[in-house]
Amino acid sequence: MKTRIEELLEKYWEAETSLSEEKELRKLILESEGYEKEKELFQALGNFRTEEPQNLSIPKTKLRRINSTWISWAASVAILLGSFWGWRTYEQKQAEQAAYEEVMHALALIQTNFSKGKQQMQPLNDLKYLNTTNQVFQMDQKTKQ
Structure with a gap:
């Protein structure tokens, strides 16, 4: 039994134990003679798990409510x-x-x-190409004289 405790303690301090091995180690140490430092450690850890913190409360922040009428x-x-x-x-x-x-x-x-x-x-544009406009205007000038 002492060899098993020694093996488990060595693995425990090396952080290589599983949860089931830790439970077995705790049980073996509490039942056996000696190992006073380890007994105190496991009792403190057991008390630590069962103890609940007191006066631990999360402060509530005030929620600012916006009036839905204004929205x-x-x-x-x-x-x-x-x-x-x-x-x-x-x-x-x-x-x-x-x-x-x-x-x-x-x-x-x-x-x-x-x-x-x-x-x-x-029609006036056509007269320009026939070269008759000058003749028409000259006739008008002759009749006026």
Whole structure:
């Protein structure tokens, strides 16, 4: 028995024992004669495990509660402001689109009228190539004299 205790003590001090071997060692030491230092150690360890700490409490931190009424009011205001801003942006984009369409309509009207005027000037352009415009103007000058 003493050889078994010696073997287990040697393994215990080398930190090579398992839990079952430690239980066996504790039992053997408490039952045998001698080994007073080891008995005190194992009794202290046994007392340490069974003893519960006193006055050990975790201080509770105060939780700061935010009033849910204020949160709902803030959310409502945020939604209203977001809606107002979105509506203003939408209206501005619509106004820009309407102005763009109006300018394009005006430019199309100018182009149409310019084309009509150009078509009406086409006969005079043909006269230029016939070299008759000078003759027409000279005749007018002769009749006026």
